[in-house]
Amino acid sequence: MKRAAIGIDIGGTNVKLGLVDERGRVLLRDTFRTEHARSRTEMLDKLASHIAVLAAEARTRGLRLSGVGIGAPGPIDVERGYVYFFPNIPGWKDTPLKKILEKRLRLPVFVDNDANAMALGESLFGAGRPSAGSGRAARNIIFLTLGTGVGGGLVIGGKLFHGSTFSAAEIGHMVVDPAGPLCACGNRGCIEAFVGNGYFVREVRSRLQKEKSILRRWVKEGKELTPKLVQEAAKQGDAFSKAQWKRTGERLGTFLAGLANLLNPERIVLGGGIALGGELVLAPVRAALKKKAFPIASRFVKVVPAVLGNDAGLVGAAALALSKRS
Amino acid sequence: MKRAAIGIDIGGTNVKLGLVDERGRVLLRDTFRTEHARSRTEMLDKLASHIAVLAAEARTRGLRLSGVGIGAPGPIDVERGYVYFFPNIPGWKDTPLKKILEKRLRLPVFVDNDANAMALGESLFGAGRPSAGSGRAARNIIFLTLGTGVGGGLVIGGKLFHGSTFSAAEIGHMVVDPAGPLCACGNRGCIEAFVGNGYFVREVRSRLQKEKSILRRWVKEGKELTPKLVQEAAKQGDAFSKAQWKRTGERLGTFLAGLANLLNPERIVLGGGIALGGELVLAPVRAALKKKAFPIASRFVKVVPAVLGNDAGLVGAAALALSKRS
Numbered sequence: 152m153k154r155a156a157i158g159i160d161i162g163g164t165n166v167k168l169g170l171v172d173e174r175g176r177v178l179l180r181d182t183f184r185t186e187h188a189r190s191r192t193e194m195l196d197k198l199a200s201h202i203a204v205l206a207a208e209a210r211t212r213g214l215r216l217s218g219v220g221i222g223a224p225g226p227i228d229v230e231r232g233y234v235y236f237f238p239n240i241p242g243w244k245d246t247p248l249k250k251i252l253e254k255r256l257r258l259p260v261f262v263d264n265d266a267n268a269m270a271l272g273e274s275l276f277g278a279g280r281p282s283a284g285s286g287r288a289a290r291n292i293i294f295l296t297l298g299t300g301v302g303g304g305l306v307i308g309g310k311l312f313h314g315s316t317f318s319a320a321e322i323g324h325m326v327v328d329p330a331g332p333l334c335a336c337g338n339r340g341c342i343e344a345f346v347g348n349g350y351f352v353r354e355v356r357s358r359l360q361k362e363k364s365i366l367r368r369w370v371k372e373g374k375e376l377t378p379k380l381v382q383e384a385a386k387q388g389d390a391f392s393k394a395q396w397k398r399t400g401e402r403l404g405t406f407l408a409g410l411a412n413l414l415n416p417e418r419i420v421l422g423g424g425i426a427l428g429g430e431l432v433l434a435p436v437r438a439a440l441k442k443k444a445f446p447i448a449s450r451f452v453k454v455v456p457a458v459l460g461n462d463a464g465l466v467g468a469a470a471l472a473l474s475k476r477s
Numbered sequence: 478m479k480r481a482a483i484g485i486d487i488g489g490t491n492v493k494l495g496l497v498d499e500r501g502r503v504l505l506r507d508t509f510r511t512e513h514a515r516s517r518t519e520m521l522d523k524l525a526s527h528i529a530v531l532a533a534e535a536r537t538r539g540l541r542l543s544g545v546g547i548g549a550p551g552p553i554d555v556e557r558g559y560v561y562f563f564p565n566i567p568g569w570k571d572t573p574l575k576k577i578l579e580k581r582l583r584l585p586v587f588v589d590n591d592a593n594a595m596a597l598g599e600s601l602f603g604a605g606r607p608s609a610g611s612g613r614a615a616r617n618i619i620f621l622t623l624g625t626g627v628g629g630g631l632v633i634g635g636k637l638f639h640g641s642t643f644s645a646a647e648i649g650h651m652v653v654d655p656a657g658p659l660c661a662c663g664n665r666g667c668i669e670a671f672v673g674n675g676y677f678v679r680e681v682r683s684r685l686q687k688e689k690s691i692l693r694r695w696v697k698e699g700k701e702l703t704p705k706l707v708q709e710a711a712k713q714g715d716a717f718s719k720a721q722w723k724r725t726g727e728r729l730g731t732f733l734a735g736l737a738n739l740l741n742p743e744r745i746v747l748g749g750g751i752a753l754g755g756e757l758v759l760a761p762v763r764a765a766l767k768k769k770a771f772p773i774a775s776r777f778v779k780v781v782p783a784v785l786g787n788d789a790g791l792v793g794a795a796a797l798a799l800s801k802r803s
Contacts, residue, residue, distance in 0.1 A: 226773055291641050305739075307633060314741020315617050318773040325735030326769070328654055338734075338769050408664075409651030413631075413736075415640020443652070443664050447552055447644040 155214040157205045157258075158469030159198065160265065161185070161223040163239045166198070169462075170205045171469035172214070175276025177462055179208055191243045199255050206258065218259035219252065220471030222268030222464050229317045232262040261471040263311070265464055267320065269422065269457075270294035270304025271311050272467025275474060277458040278420040279306065289417040293410055294457070295322055297403075297425035300335070301343040305414070310474075323347065327406050342406045346399055348424045352376050355395055364391035378424040385431050396431040403432070404439025411444040411452050422457030429456065481540040483531050483584075484795030485524065486591065487511070487549040489565045492523070495788075496531045497795030498540070501602025503788055505534055517569045525581050532584065544585035545578065546797030548594030548790050555643045558588040587797040589637070591790055593646065595748065595783075596620035596630020597637050598793025601800060603784040604746040605632065615743040619736055620783070621648055623729075623751035626661070627669040631740070636800075649673065653732050668732045672725055674750045678702050681721055690717035704750045711757050722757040729758070730765025737770040737778050748783030755782065 154173040159166065163185060170179040181201050188194035202219055209216050226235045232249020252260045263271075270292065273279055279289040292306040301323030305312040313319050323343035324336050331340025332350060344350050356376060359367055365384050370376055384392035407419055419440075425432060433454060441449050459466050480499040485492065489511060496505040507527050514520035528545055535542050552561045558575020578586045589597075596618065599605055605615040618632040627649030631638040639645050649669035650662050657666025658676060670676050682702060685693055691710050696702055710718035733745055745766075751758060759780060767775050785792050 289641075307638065312633065312740075314774070315615075315743045316741055316773055316777045318771060319739065319741035321738035321741075321771055321774070324738045324771065326731050327652065328656075329731065330654075330656075336771070338731075341735075405652050405655065405664075409667075410739075412647035412650045413645065413739075414638075415642055415645040415647075417641045445644060445647055445650065445662070447642055448640070448647070451642045 152213065152215045154217050154473065155209050156217045156469040156472035157202055157209075157219045158465045158467070158472075159202075159219065159221045160268075160464030160468050161221065161237065162265070162464065163224070167465050168201050168205060169465040169469065170209055170214075171466055171473070173217075173473055175272065175466050175470065175473075177465060178212070179205060180465075181205060185239050188240060190241060191246060194240055194243065195251060195255075198252065202252075202256060202258075206256070216258060217475065218261060218472035219256065220268065220468040220473070221248065221260065221262045222265035222468040222471070223262065224265050227262055227264050227317060229263050229313050232260060234262060259472065259475070261475065263468075263471050264304075264317075265467075266294070266296055266302035267304040267311050267313070268467035268471055269296065269459070269463040270306055270320070270420075270467070271470045271474060272459055272463055273420050273422070273457055274306045274309075275470050276466055277463070278455045279418055282453070291414065291416040292418045292420060293322070293407075293414060293416050294420045295422065296457075297346055297348070297421060297423035299348050299424075301347050307414075322410075325406070327402070342403070345402050346406075346425055348378055351378055351381075351395075351399060351425060355381055358391070358395070362391050365389045366392060379427055382428050382431065385428070393431065396428050397435045399425065399428075400432040400435025401439045404436040405443055407436060407454065408440045408443035408449070411440060411448040415448045416452055419452060419454045420457050421454065422459075422463060426456050478539065478541045480543050480799065481535050481538075482543045482795040482798035483528055483535075483545045484791045484793070484798075485528075485545065485547045486594075486790030486794050487547065487563065488591070488790065489550070493791050494527050494531060495791040495795065496535055496540075497792055497799070499543075499799055501598065501792050501796065501799075503791060504538070505531060506791075507531060511565050514566060516567060517572060520566055520569065521577060521581075524578065528578075528582060528584075532582070542584060543801065544587060544798035545582065546594065546794040546799070547574065547586065547588045548591035548794040548797070549588065550591050553588055553590050553643060555589050555639050558586060560588060585798065585801070587801065589794075589797050590630075590643075591793075592620070592622055592628035593630040593637050593639070594793035594797055595622065595785070595789040596632055596646070596746075596793070597796045597800060598785055598789055599746050599748070599783055600632045600635075601796050602792055603789070604781045605744055608779070617740065617742040618744045618746060619648070619733075619740060619742050620746045621748065622783075623672055623674070623747060623749035625674050625750075627673050633740075648736075651732070653728070668729075671728050672732075672751055674704055677704055677707075677721075677725060677751060681707055684717070684721070688717050691715045692718060705753055708754050708757065711754070719757065722754050723761045725751065725754075726758040726761025727765045730762040731769055733762060733780065734766045734769035734775070737766060737774040741774045742778055745778060745780045746783050747780065748785075748789060752782050
């Protein structure tokens with residue numbers, strides 16, 4: 152009997168659900184808007200009813216459900232499946248989510264931070280899979296999401312590493328330049344304050360005042376200045392935009408060289424907005440990493456883009472359940 | 478029958494050997510000068526004969542030997558016990574040390590990097606032990622040696638973490654300031670280039686030109702400028718020296734805040750020259766860590782000095798054997 156799991160990605164805007172098979176393929180999708188659950192009780196009711204539909208579908212298809220995996224933002228006690236709070240759900244505080252849902256659903260429930268779930272998903276079903284080159288799945292992976300913030304997850308020895316109080320992998324908040332820009336966390340010069348979307352866009356805007364670029368015209372025409380727009384400009388040969396990606400890649404690569412010296416991973420997986428730059432950012436990242444990490448670490452590590460895209464949260468959440476023996 | 482192991486710490490100047498019991502106490506010591514082994518063959522012969530003496534002593538005392546643990550500098554394939562080179566032993570290259578010694582000794586042999594061995598020793602028998610406060614042994618530990626260089630070891634889930642090619646825990650070579658001083662590794666602004674002994678002494682010497690301190694007199698009197706001397710000056714109330722320790726502690730604490738955000742450990746153990754500063758350096762380290770790491774990580778982590786001192790290498794090497802089930 153083939154296995155499957157239900158993955159749930161609770162985001163600030165949408166809750167995405169999916170029936171995911173043991174190879175990480177999404178068989179069926181479902182979604183509702185987070186704001187439509189106006190209280191904790193409503194959210195729990197909605198989750199339970201949507202899960203019940205997917206579970207029934209799994210039975211119809213002859214799939215054995217390994218359980219339900221939930222990825223959620225914010226701090227979570229992973230062992231107890233205890234969620235301290237959801238930023239966007241009123242009244243949601245200190246909830247034993249695993250216990251409540253397991254009682255209602257009679258299914259094993261696993262809860263983890265959303266970035267951790269994505270890291271596990273990429274590890275098992277995405278960028279961590281055996282490559283043509285090595286033929287072995289990567290055991291040690293650093294996963295970074297380069298979005299508004301910089302988050303991540305650590306896979307160590309094939310398993311998610313949570314640290315002593317489940318707060319490990321706050322990769323965005325390591326100081327890389329004590330004289331750097333102020334970070335949302337209150338420190339100066341965290342890597343997030345250099346390569347997060349916000350800083351990236353602010354830096355582009357500030358440099359645009361003085362430098363020539365097609366972006367000036369595009370912005371005047373009303374286009375929103377985003378990493379994606381800077382990527383498009385670079386692809387059209389805009390020197391300013393190409394330089395911006397290069398600078399960002401070098402900063403990120405210097406940072407990753409330090410992480411490679413520390414953790415000696417097989418893969419570093421980059422997801423999120425900045426990673427959309429593709430080779431524009433990957434090439435300088437790889438060059439800086441090669442130059443600045445010890446050869447024994449840099450020769451071995453592959454820097455690769457995330458491959459699960461918009462499904463990363465969903466597939467990653469399902470992976471929380473699929474990766475448990477059952 | 479009580480267990481024991483033979484620990485061997487191969488250093489650039491001396492090879493130290495010891496019979497170590499299962500509680501990490503050194504029962505018997507032995508040593509020879511590294512330079513007295515003028516070739517690889519001589520080193521292997523010396524190791525074998527010194528080990529035989531300690532093994533005989535273990536039998537006399539009714540101890541069951543778990544094996545021989547060897548800590549050595551430089552890169553090592555830990556699984557195969559394969560040593561690529563020793564900086565100070567002529568002709569030593571690419572040696573299957575484990576295989577050779579196991580054949581000669583008929584004892585299990587474990588080889589690891591010296592800083593890793595020290596980290597394991599502190600974890601099992603030193604600063605990682607259950608404290609009065611928690612009653613549990615620490616499972617996740619970052620160990621730093623602040624000497625000429627900055628090295629370290631990572632204990633994750635109670636075990637040494639080696640990374641994918643056994644080069645993990647090169648903690649000294651993470652860039653903390655891209656405009657910082659040139660590091661021996663070729664990069665600018667590695668943490669080693671800020672808090673290693675060399676930089677510490679250079680910085681003191683340069684500042685001494687312009688500032689008042691008792692150190693000026695001491696140096697004129699012929700005393701060697703070392704971290705220990707700056708420590709003595711600070712203890713005597715020398716404001717310059719106290720400020721120097723504070724600055725160093727703040728730098729180190731900012732760095733460790735990032736590591737705490739990344740790895741969320743229970744303990745950070747500091748050994749080596751700079752750590753000799755005791756509370757002079759620990760207090761600003763702790764303050765910076767508390768200020769700059771996320772509360773969920775900083776509330777939980779304890780920054781403590783290493784406790785094994787000069788025996789760290791020896792006890793740590795023995796721990797390599799004692800920590801294996803046998």
